[in-house]
Amino acid sequence: xxxxxxxxxxxxxIDQILRAGRTFLSTPAGKVGLLRDRPVFVGIxxxxxxxxxxxxxxxxxxxxxxALLGSIGLKTVQFLPVQATAFLAGDRATLARExxxxxLDLTVMRKLPCPIV
Numbered sequence: 001x002x003x004x005x006x007x008x009x010x011x012x013x014i015d016q017i018l019r020a021g022r023t024f025l026s027t028p029a030g031k032v033g034l035l036r037d038r039p040v041f042v043g044i045x046x047x048x049x050x051x052x053x054x055x056x057x058x059x060x061x062x063x064x065x066x067a068l069l070g071s072i073g074l075k076t077v078q079f080l081p082v083q084a085t086a087f088l089a090g091d092r093a094t095l096a097r098e099x100x101x102x103x104l105d106l107t108v109m110r111k112l113p114c115p116i117v
Contacts, residue, residue, distance in 0.1 A: 014068060
């Protein structure tokens with residue numbers, strides 16, 4: 001997370017992926033995604049805390065990514081935050097990473113109609 005939202009390199013990638021007529025259609029009712037849904041796992045590292053009761057900054061990243069991925073048809077999105085990295089010593093950083101990985105819900109892989117290749 002850079003300055004409360006996506007890093008510029010990720011924004012450049014997004015601008016290449018969201019293409020009218022290729023990854024979404026514009027309709028009077030809004031965007032319709034052209035990609036079939038599949039699990040998307042987004043790892044987020046943040047120096048501060050942006051979720052939970054100790055949040056000290058707003059979270060603009062996860063709603064933004066959910067909206068843009070949904071607009072191209074990717075609706076099964078899981079966020080794996082590792083927060084307060086500015087305050088973590090080496091051993092605590094490893095524990096935070098393991099906690100984020102343990103939160104993965106891989107059952108979404110079985111719920112989709114098409115196999116992921």
